[in-house]
Amino acid sequence: MTDIISIQNLKCNGCAASIIKTLKAFPEVKEVHVDFNDASVHIETDEPERHPAYEQALTAAGYPPVGVENTTGRKVRSYISCAIGRVHAD
Numbered sequence: 023m024t025d026i027i028s029i030q031n032l033k034c035n036g037c038a039a040s041i042i043k044t045l046k047a048f049p050e051v052k053e054v055h056v057d058f059n060d061a062s063v064h065i066e067t068d069e070p071e072r073h074p075a076y077e078q079a080l081t082a083a084g085y086p087p088v089g090v091e092n093t094t095g096r097k098v099r100s101y102i103s104c105a106i107g108r109v110h111a112d
Contacts, residue, residue: 025065025072028088029080031100032061036108037085043107044083045076061088 031037038056045054045065050073053066063085065076077087084100086092 023067023069023071025067025076026062027065027072027077027080028060028062029085030061030088030090030092031085031097032056032058033100033104034108036104036106037100039107039110040083040103041080041085041107043110044079044103047079048073048075 029041032041038058041056041063042054045051045063050067050069051065052068055064056062057064063080067073077090080087081090081096082099083103084096084098085103086096
C-alpha cells in the first residue's frame, strides 16, 4: 500500500533526509519518497491502512500533516530536523 501524507514545513533535501530516516525507523515501512512539488510524503508499506504513528512521528519531527496546527515549536523543530538531515545527508 502507498500512503500519501501532505505535510507542512518542507523546505529542502535536509528536511527530506530527516523525514525518510524518521519513517524508515518503522519496520513495516519499505520505501519513503518526499515530493517537493506538493509537499507530500509517499510511504510504501505492506500494511492495509495508515498507521497513526506515521503522522505523530512527522509532527514530532516538525513536519505536521496539513490540517494539524503548525505551532511555532513545530516550525522550529523542522529547522532543527532539517539541519540534522543536511549533516547526515553528506
